[in-house]
Amino acid sequence: MTIAASALTQQWEVQGFAAPLAVLSEDEVRHYREEFDRLEAREGRDRAEIKLIDRHFDLEFVWRLAHHPRVLDAVEAAIGPNILLLASHFFCKYPAVGAEGRGERFVAWHQDVTYWGLEPPLAVSGWIAIDDSDVENGCLRVVRGSHRNGLLSHGRAEREGNLLSVNQAIPPELVDLGKAVDVCLRAGQMSLHHGLLVHGSNPNRSSRRRCGLSIRYIPPDVRQVTPNSLGSFWRAVLVRGENRSRHFPPPALPPRA
Ligand SMILES: O=C(O)CCC(=O)C(=O)O
Numbered sequence: 001m002t003i004a005a006s007a008l009t010q011q012w013e014v015q016g017f018a019a020p021l022a023v024l025s026e027d028e029v030r031h032y033r034e035e036f037d038r039l040e041a042r043e044g045r046d047r048a049e050i051k052l053i054d055r056h057f058d059l060e061f062v063w064r065l066a067h068h069p070r071v072l073d074a075v076e077a078a079i080g081p082n083i084l085l086l087a088s089h090f091f092c093k094y095p096a097v098g099a100e101g102r103g104e105r106f107v108a109w110h111q112d113v114t115y116w117g118l119e120p121p122l123a124v125s126g127w128i129a130i131d132d133s134d135v136e137n138g139c140l141r142v143v144r145g146s147h148r149n150g151l152l153s154h155g156r157a158e159r160e161g162n163l164l165s166v167n168q169a170i171p172p173e174l175v176d177l178g179k180a181v182d183v184c185l186r187a188g189q190m191s192l193h194h195g196l197l198v199h200g201s202n203p204n205r206s207s208r209r210r211c212g213l214s215i216r217y218i219p220p221d222v223r224q225v226t227p228n229s230l231g232s233f234w235r236a237v238l239v240r241g242e243n244r245s246r247h248f249p250p251p252a253l254p255p256r257a
Pocket residue numbers: 091107112125127138139140199200201212214
């Protein structure tokens with residue numbers, strides 16, 4: 001990790017995010033990017049953009065990323081030693097313009113836990129850069145310290161192209177743009193963000209792909225009290241420490257070597 005665990009914990013508590021965290025070696029970056037390239041070629045760009053959800057259940061490379069010791073060390077510094085893997089989700093933004101341009105796709109300002117049905121509404125996301133992610137290609141943007149303002153009301157985005165599941169968006173008057181920060185990451189680095197942190201991202205105005213894998217974790221005392229925005233219940237997996245609360249039945253997992 002580029003940040004010591006104690007500094008990470010402090011940054012997490014005060015700012016609601018921590019970055020950049022070096023989690024993958026150069027060899028791993030190459031390997032995981034090749035794996036994603038193959039997945040994208042198999043499933044097509046329409047799915048690769050935003051529909052690759054919870055593929056840790058069937059794809060070994062996603063499973064490995066979600067269990068990567070450096071990823072879990074960072075998550076532990078944020079939420080403690082007992083960690084459940086809640087979900088995983090690729091966010092792959094393609095260039096907005098050009099021969100294969102897909103238009104101005106963006107992620108509206110939102111808080112993750114709003115539609116997740118969790119009680120307490122606590123989660124952490126590790127966003128691992130599969131490609132370099134910068135201002136030009138629409139890196140993640142966060143509003144510093146906004147996780148301390150509780151749950152904000154969400155409306156619907158008026159602009160076309162919001163990649164979020166139910167087109168949710170926090171109204172502009174509730175977003176303190178003066179505290180917005182671009183989270184630029186090199187491939188293989190990760191950022192962590194709190195489930196209550198206001199965040200989003202701009203369209204990809206470069207000629208480069210911007211792919212990241214967002215992996216969601218919770219501590220075991222969090223339970224799910226209502227279905228999430230996709231109308232389903234999470235299948236949480238213990239990835240470190242112990243789960244004394246047992247709020248989530250252990251999901252069936254494919255056999256692994
Ligand atoms: O990748 C993005 O642009 C947005 C990601 C996001 O909203 C998340 O990981 O919670």
